[in-house]
Each structure stands twice: as structure tokens, then as C-alpha cells.
Amino acid sequence: MHAYYADRFVLPLPAGHRFPMSKYGALRDRLRANRPEVEIHPAPAATDGELALVHTPGYVRAVADGSLDPAILRDIGFPWSVAMAERARHSVGATIAAARQALVHGVAANLAGGTHHARRDAGSGFCVFNDVAVAARLLQAEHARKARRPLRVAVVDCDVHQGDGTAVIFRDDPDVFTLSLHGAKNYPFRREPGDLDVDLPDGCGDAEYLAALEWALAELDARFDADFVFFLAGADPHEGDRLGRLKLSFDGMEARDRRVFDWAWQRRLPVAFSMAGGYGRDLADTLRVQETTFAVALEYARRWTQWRI
Numbered sequence: 001m002h003a004y005y006a007d008r009f010v011l012p013l014p015a016g017h018r019f020p021m022s023k024y025g026a027l028r029d030r031l032r033a034n035r036p037e038v039e040i041h042p043a044p045a046a047t048d049g050e051l052a053l054v055h056t057p058g059y060v061r062a063v064a065d066g067s068l069d070p071a072i073l074r075d076i077g078f079p080w081s082v083a084m085a086e087r088a089r090h091s092v093g094a095t096i097a098a099a100r101q102a103l104v105h106g107v108a109a110n111l112a113g114g115t116h117h118a119r120r121d122a123g124s125g126f127c128v129f130n131d132v133a134v135a136a137r138l139l140q141a142e143h144a145r146k147a148r149r150p151l152r153v154a155v156v157d158c159d160v161h162q163g164d165g166t167a168v169i170f171r172d173d174p175d176v177f178t179l180s181l182h183g184a185k186n187y188p189f190r191r192e193p194g195d196l197d198v199d200l201p202d203g204c205g206d207a208e209y210l211a212a213l214e215w216a217l218a219e220l221d222a223r224f225d226a227d228f229v230f231f232l233a234g235a236d237p238h239e240g241d242r243l244g245r246l247k248l249s250f251d252g253m254e255a256r257d258r259r260v261f262d263w264a265w266q267r268r269l270p271v272a273f274s275m276a277g278g279y280g281r282d283l284a285d286t287l288r289v290q291e292t293t294f295a296v297a298l299e300y301a302r303r304w305t306q307w308r309i
Contacts (some may be wrong), residue, residue: 001037001038001039001096001103001105001107001108001109001297001298001301002038002039002041002092002098002105002108002109003031003038003039003040003041003098003109003110003111003294004040004041004042004043004094004095004097004098004108004109004110004111004115005024005028005040005042005043005094005106005110005111005112005166006024006043006087006091006093006094006111006112007024007025007028007040007111007112007308008042009083009084009086009087009090010025010083011079011083011084011087012079012081012083013075013076013078013079014079018208018242018279019077019078019126019279020152020278020279020280020283020286022283023278023283023286023287024111024112026283026287027111027275027287027290028040028111030287031111031291031294033299034085034172034291035291035294035295037298037301038109038294038298040111041097042090043090043091043093043094043097044090044093044096044097045086045089045090045093046089046090046092046093046096046129046134048060048092050092050096050134050138051089051092051129051134053134053137053138053141054120054129054130054133054134054137054169055118055121055129055130055134056120056121057121058121059120059121059122059216059237060076062128062166063080063085063088063123063128064085066080066081066085066128068080068252070158070162072122072123075123075124075125075126076123076124076126076127076128076194077121077124077125077126078126080129080201084128085128088115088128088129089129091110091112091113091115091129091131092129092130092131092134092135093114094110094111094112094113094115094131095110095113095131095134095135095272095273095274096131096134096135096138097110097134098110098113098135098272098273098274099135099136099138099139099228099230099272100139101272102228102270102271102272103139103228103270105304106270106271106300106301106304106305106307106308107261107270107271107272107273107297107300107301108223108261108271108272108273108301109272109273109274109275109297110131110272110273110274110275111275112195112274113131113132113232113260113274113276114131114132114157114182114232114233114234114274114275114276114277115127115128115129115130115131115161115165116130116132116157116159116161116163116164116166116180116232116276117130117161117163117165117188118130118133119164119165119168120169121167123187124165124188125161125187125188127165127306130166130169130222132155132166132230132232132274133165133166133169133170134175135272136153136155136170136176136228136230139151139153139228140153140175150175150230151175151225151227152175152176152177152222152224152225152226152227152228153175153177153226153228153229153230154177154179154224154226154228154229154230154269155170155174155175155176155177155178155229155230155232156179156180156181156217156220156229156230156231156232156260157178157179157180157181157182157225157232157234157276158181158213158218158231158232158234158237158260158276159180159182159231159232159234159236159276159279160182160183160186160234160236160237160241160243160244160245160246160277161182161183161186161187161188161234161236161243162180162182162186162188162191162192162194162197163178163180163182163194163232164188164190164192165192165275166178166180166194167192167193167194167197168192170194170195170289171192171193171194172271174264177195177196177219177220177223177224177226178194178195179194179195179196179217180194180196180197181184181196181198181209181212181213181216182197182198182199182200182201183199183201183202183204183237183244183245183246184199184200184201184202185201185202185245186243186244186245187243191284193223195216195223196216196219196220196223198212198213198216200212200246202245202246203245203246203247204237204246204247204248205246205247205248205249205252206248206249206251206252206255207250209237209246209248209256210252210255210256210259213259213260214258214259217259217260217263225268226267226269228269228270228272229269229270229271229272230271230272230273230274231261231263231264231271231272231274232273232274232276233257233260233273233274233275233276233290233293234275234276234277234278235253235275235276235277235278235280235285235286235289235290235293236276236277236278236279237252237253237256238250238278238280238285238286239290240280240281240282240285240286241277241278241279241280241281241285241286242279242280242281243279244277244279250288250289250292251279253267253289253292253293254292254296257292257293258296261296261297261299261300262300264300265300265303265304268307271297271300273293273297275290275293
């Protein structure tokens, strides 16, 4: 299974900043030590043309040269730097590369990504560019050159925060279905409705969460015939997350991942997954959740390999 990273671009964050930037390199180190079946590659940079499939040229330029409006920078939550711009571009490239690999091998990953708050002309919530939206648009464009019908993409967003940027980008696209399973009282506080939004109460535990996920996947099936899946496997629904407000156990998080991958496998839908959010009070908890996501993904990657032999 192929996975892509962009953690060589380390942002110079001020002391006390709440974003756990070190988690990306730590996850890569853990996978190399414990999951050698994961083939880890440096991410390519998304080009201006690829970013322009979703983002306005003026916004792409402003990210590149540091001329972003201060209000947008405040909403993003990172100070501008060359590393910030390059990391954002390579993180999108990681999801593009993972999506292309998933089309061939069934499952592939971005060790970061899931930047679902970014819109066409602005970022927010630690999200600069919307990696899934750009990758989805690019897959659709490449598919259109050789197929008679559009590629139909499902976004299964299990980050604890609603995927508002992705929802508004694809609001008028009948060939992309956005499903978001998130905390009802969490960020963003002004929502952009997607195709299916599932609000979960504070303190939601394993049983309630998994029942909601089961219902949501059945509803997706009833309303949409997907060809490809982007899965945002956020670690932040875990009970140890500082920003999550939900109460999923480690077992519950694993069951969530297993259900999404199994749902896709039963329909033979390729999956490109990203890590999205994770802000554990103890970073080791976030890394444990993420490594388990990869362990589950590897099981399904092996099924794809055996099926195609």
C-alpha cells in the first residue's frame, strides 16, 4: 500500500501554538518501524493548474507569495511562511498521488491531508487548500478523457468537525456526494450544508456513533452510486482528543475505520484516505488511532491485491 507525506516542511509556529505539527513526522516514523508493508513516499507538489481546478488563481498566488489578507490568515490559524505555502501545496499533491494509486491498487493514503475547511478563495481551521476537492476534480478530469460518463465521487468525512469547505465547493455538483459525520456543537460554528450531514451530541460514544455511521452509509447507498471514495479518517472523535468533544474508545475508532473500508470493499470502490484532524491531549493517543487506521487499511489493501491476481 502506498502512502505519501509532506512533513519535511515544518512550519515555524510560535511557542504554545495548539496545532500538533510533530504528529506527521511521528506517524511516518511509527509506520516505518511497525508497518513495513506501507510504502512511504515524499509527496509531489500540486501544480498551479491542479490547484486552480478548485481554488481561485488570486488565492493560489496569495498563498504562494505571502500576500494573503490578514483576516484569512487568522482564520487559517498559521502564520505565513514559505514552508506553510509549500507544505499546503505538497499536502494536496499527496492526496492526488494517493488517489491515483488507489485507482490502481484499491487503497492508498496521505499521512496528512483532509483539509476540509478550505474553500475556493480562502482557508480556515488549519486548512489552506482543500486537498480532497482538488484530487476529486483532477480524477474527474482525467476520467472524462477516456470514459463516457462522469466519475462519481463519495467523500466520507469522519473528522469530528463538519467539512464545510468541501460541502460548499461541491454543492452544485451531482457527481460528488459529501457525507460528514461530526460533532453538533463543534467548529465550524457556521455550517455549509453538504449532501448528508450527521450531527452527533457531545459525549457520543461507540454504540451511538457506529449506529449513526451505519445509517449514513446506507443513506449514501440509497442516494448515490459511487465509483471512488475519499475517506477522512480523523482521529479527533477519540475520547482523548482536546478538540473533539466525543467519547469514542480506541476500539470504537477501529470499528469506524473497519466499517468504512468494508463498505467500500463490498462495492469494490477504491479508497484514498487521509488522516485529517487529531489533537490528542497525549500525542501518543492520536498516533495510536492513526496507526490502527493504517493497520485496517492494510487488511483491505491485501484483499484488493488478492482479488486482482
